[in-house]
Amino acid sequence: MDFLLNISSSLCLLIGSFLCISGGVGILRFPDFYSRMHAVGVTETLATTMILIGLMLQNPDALVVLKLILILLLTLFISPTASHALAKAAIQNNLRPKLDKRDNNEQVTSSNR
Amino acid sequence: MIIAATLAIFVVMSMAIIRAIAGPTLYDRILAVNMFGTKTVLLISLLGFVMGRPEFLDIAIVYALINFISVIGVLRYSDSAIFKHNGEDIE
Numbered sequence: 001m002d003f004l005l006n007i008s009s010s011l012c013l014l015i016g017s018f019l020c021i022s023g024g025v026g027i028l029r030f031p032d033f034y035s036r037m038h039a040v041g042v043t044e045t046l047a048t049t050m051i052l053i054g055l056m057l058q059n060p061d062a063l064v065v066l067k068l069i070l071i072l073l074l075t076l077f078i079s080p081t082a083s084h085a086l087a088k089a090a091i092q093n094n095l096r097p098k099l100d101k102r103d104n105n106e107q108v109t110s111s112n113r
Numbered sequence: 114m115i116i117a118a119t120l121a122i123f124v125v126m127s128m129a130i131i132r133a134i135a136g137p138t139l140y141d142r143i144l145a146v147n148m149f150g151t152k153t154v155l156l157i158s159l160l161g162f163v164m165g166r167p168e169f170l171d172i173a174i175v176y177a178l179i180n181f182i183s184v185i186g187v188l189r190y191s192d193s194a195i196f197k198h199n200g201e202d203i204e
Contacts, residue, residue, distance in 0.1 A: 010114040017121035020152070024128035027148065033140050036132070040148045043125065051118060051155055055162055058115070067170040071158065071177060075151065078181040082147055086184070089191035090140045 009057035016050030019043060032098040037087060044079040048072070119159045126152050139196060143187055150180030 019042060026039025052072045056065050126149055133145035154177045161169025190196065 013114045013118045017118045020121055020125045020155075023148075024125035027132050027145065028128050033138055033144070036141060037144060040144055043148065044151050048151065048155060052158070054118070055115075055158060058162060059167065061167070064167045064170065067167075067174065068158070071154065071170065071173055074174065074177045075154065078177060079147075079151060082181055082184045085188050086140060086143055086147070089188050089196065093191065093196050095138065095140060 005057050009054045012050050012054030012057065016047045016054060019047035019050065023047065033090060033095060034087070034097045037083060041080075041083060044083075045076060048075050048079075115159055115162050119156065119163060122152055122156045122159060126156070143184065147180065147184050150176070150183070154180070 023039050023043030026042070027036050030036045030039055049072060052068050052075075056068050059065065129145045129149040129152065133142050133149065136142045136145060154173045157169050157173040157176060161167050161173075
């Protein structure tokens with residue numbers, strides 16, 4: 001049982017580290033603010049979840065697991081909210097996506113606001 | 114495996130710092146700082162497990178809250194002049 005817990009914890013930590021590094025490469029290499037935001041969203045939800053679940057499997061103490069669940073819930077609520085506010089501020093200030101093929105001088109229509 | 118995850122988090126934090134310094138628009142910088150803060154929460158909890166002191170998790174909780182407040186606090190000024198410059202930097 002202990003062996004199984006160790007294996008699954010290591011697997012979760014490994015997947016989380018891989019997702020973190022892929023998101024880091026994404027924030028360096030993507031061409032545009034909005035696509036970079038997509039890369040950051042991957043690291044902030046799935047990678048955080050995987051690493052925190054890996055830490056939960058390491059420790060049998062109930063209080064530590066409770067604190068880890070609290071951190072996980074806070075992160076899952078907070079980071080989409082911050083990303084939403086940031087994307088809304090960017091689109092309200094007319095930051096256009098580079099990958100958008102339409103006319104770049106066209107203003108953001110009021111339906112997007 | 115915890116130490117490997119810690120090293121991976123360090124690498125990702127350095128990538129976020131590079132984007133925060135080099136980012137062409139203001140929003141890229143805010144995004145990179147937000148990502149850096151989230152990774153700091155993960156780093157604090159991982160380091161607590163590495164050193165065998167899980168009390169560090171309290172600090173991680175507080176850091177998650179402070180990170181959110183800081184991003185929302187910067188975005189409070191998103192209708193000021195420096196944000197209106199179509200995303201380009203004003204030195």
